[in-house]
Amino acid sequence: MLRGKVLVAQGGGPTAVINQSLVGVVQEARKYAQVEGIYGALHGVSGIVKEELVDLTQETTANLERVAATPSSALGSTRDKPDAAYCEKIYKVLKAHNVRYFFYIGGNDSSDTCRLVGNFAKAENYEMAAVHVPKTVDNDLMENDHVPGFPSAARFVGCAFSGINLDNKALPGVYVGVVMGRHAGFLTAAAALGRIQPDDGPHLIYLPERTFDMDRFLADVKRVYDQHKRCVIAASEGIHDAEGIPIVTRLMKNVEKDAHGNVQLSGTGALADLMCDQVKSKLGIKRVRGDTFGYLQRSFLGVVSDVDQREARESAQMAVKLGMQGFTGSVAIKRVGDYAVEYVATPIEKIAALTRVMPDEFINAEGNNVTPAFMNYIRPLVGTTLPDVSVLRAPKVAKILNK
């Protein structure tokens, strides 16, 4: 076992449990005699190249546990995508500090960064384990049944739509809720957790896995509204037309892209407003409201799945166990029962820069809802203590006037 330092970093969008993974790495690494120090890089790989490192060995376990329960990335994050020159800088810093175990917690872009850094070290004959620890609210990593961060965000979306449905029942109208998810509709589909009674919403769910057609959407809304006198809709921010162009980018003057070429979809209410305007003007329905869940859904304080917390922690612990044996790659979550999981060492090429989308069996034939198979998939993930909900069942009083 090579003696050296551990370096851990967090990349991409924050989640409610990404600090569980961070603390999982730190606590697990403390157990190994070959570890001569545990460093954290501030703001992901950008902190490595700037040599902005902190000594996590100095943290108390009491504070680490408080940080683990805190949402968002405690080390800070980045959207940087390292190229060859960037990798050379990373290499110099890693070598200078004798880092022999590198753990990068992140999604598909971050796993690709991890892969590039690992390859670069290999090419330079610098012996180092580089292990990717999975996280993403989009749930779009290949090889994983689901990804830490997603279940807590799904719990948020489910609780939001449960409340929205009850609100919409009290003051009927049409409601559009726009949920995060660029290419994968898992998080939007989680809106279905809000349904308990037969007439509960969301009545319609639109996912990026299917082409969005405005006329079909309006026909769907009209049908539901005629039946229930109300309609609750969940739409992914990534819904797109037949050409694959996101509906929201058709509306924006200046399209903003990050270093990975991703168009900015969140942080604007434009899509919800457009869909509401269409319902108002084309269907003549008066009470139409739209919300964009935005940044609330990925780091809301106190809405977290205990299952997600446990799995985020455990997958990071497994990453350290593998890394300490010299493994380079990723750790994937496999479902092995109903409900149980295993953490599996996985070649990073099977994950890096790839995107998993919802399987067909989770989406109904009309492409405007989810199936029972999806409900069975998501229910065990979102936590063991979901709040209870009920409705009045009091019988109607006979009318005695105007007889």
Next chain:
Amino acid sequence: MLRGKVLVAQGGGPTAVINQSLVGVVQEARKYAQVEGIYGALHGVSGIVKEELVDLTQETTANLERVAATPSSALGSTRDKPDAAYCEKIYKVLKAHNVRYFFYIGGNDSSDTCRLVGNFAKAENYEMAAVHVPKTVDNDLMENDHVPGFPSAARFVGCAFSGINLDNKALPGVYVGVVMGRHAGFLTAAAALGRIQPDDGPHLIYLPERTFDMDRFLADVKRVYDQHKRCVIAASEGIHDAEGIPIVTRLMKNVEKDAHGNVQLSGTGALADLMCDQVKSKLGIKRVRGDTFGYLQRSFLGVVSDVDQREARESAQMAVKLGMQGFTGSVAIKRVGDYAVEYVATPIEKIAALTRVMPDEFINAEGNNVTPAFMNYIRPLVGTTLPDVSVLRAPKVAKILNK
């Protein structure tokens, strides 16, 4: 004591605890021998005039307790504002069903409705107690230290900004969160609950109690951004210019008004988008994001203050106790300690159709933040079990490259 029926209804916007008040009325009324039945009107006063009543006497206590813990208005709600003709219809229904105790749970508009109905019954010499039970997320009822529904919504806003602040710290930029509140800024001010560390956001808070000036806003943002390299802003949907025109209505093509003449402010992302556009174009800051909290904040499942639940229940129980003695009026919450409350019988004329706003001592001199007096006011309300948050305190590692 007059023998007759109890009728309970819910008006205005739903809250997370309005069903606690409903169940408080039902459970308390069951104890009185003079009560020959407990009816609920569907969708507030509109359900009374349509004689859409349900017999709550038939509900099990087990289900009533589940409904109490469920957000939104279980009986349904309405935005109707009764005029004289409307009141005559209400009177006919009340008399036909021998309703002698009328409880209307709602905000300032609903209390006015309650007052009008009470006056109408009086004018017709129909003996009936009409008691208003307070609720509103805006916290804008006169005579009340605070109003049931507000503390839970404030908890939501506080938890949201706590997470948003951590998210913004991980991926720095400018963030604008738009919060409900037409004339009163209490709910927006609750964003300050997200601050723990000295550099935590929201760094700026804009309330409808002060005139909003776009140039001053941009100067504020620039100052904070220059200092912290990031800026989190909480803005009320009701912020307005010097003429009193809401900033958001300047943007909308078709201004929508309800029966009370209130302009629609929620259910659109326009204000957040406008403020973000200004920051991007005028200050040249790239990463600028905006969210509109919309309907999530008033009926989110599972984010509720236990203090609020208790007070919503208890104020309704007190309303029944007073009503059974023939009292007509409202019940107000008075703070009598730090922290303790009393429920006080209050003439409805002191509440109906009036709006309370934040006292000057809660707002800083610059009009862009709240004071310690406000923090002391709000902290006991939002619950006894707020989630804990912490940050890493690991020391920086000395740079060893480029020496």
